[in-house]
Amino acid sequence: MEHHHxxxxxxxxxxxxEANPELAGLRAEHEAIAALLDRLRTVVADEGADAGAVAxxxxxxxxxxxxxxDHEEREIIPALSSLGAARA
Numbered sequence: 001m002e003h004h005h006x007x008x009x010x011x012x013x014x015x016x017x018e019a020n021p022e023l024a025g026l027r028a029e030h031e032a033i034a035a036l037l038d039r040l041r042t043v044v045a046d047e048g049a050d051a052g053a054v055a056x057x058x059x060x061x062x063x064x065x066x067x068x069x070d071h072e073e074r075e076i077i078p079a080l081s082s083l084g085a086a087r088a
Contacts, residue, residue, distance in 0.1 A: 020079045029068045036061040 016023055040057040043049055 016076070016079045019082070020075070023075055023079065026068070026071065026075070029064070029071065033061070033064055033068060036064055 036057070040054075040061055043053050043057050
């Protein structure tokens with residue numbers, strides 16, 4: 001996931017930024033997902049980790065990822081299609 005987000009942040013998003021300023025929020029979503037992954041790693045690394053705490057972190061990450069993927073499908077796919085059409 002981290003590799004995917006870096007590829008978007010460093011490759012895809014810069015291509016789209018100028019014509020699509022509304023996509024700026026996607027980078028913030030990547031940062032939020034990274035923070036949730038860090039929290040999940042911390043909880044799981046605790047030898048005395050409570051199953052409920054792990055499940056809560058997994059739930060938060062899942063909700064954020066689903067919302068992010070929905071956002072990408074709504075915004076990035078059409079933006080990439082227009083970029084391709086503009087370059088053709």
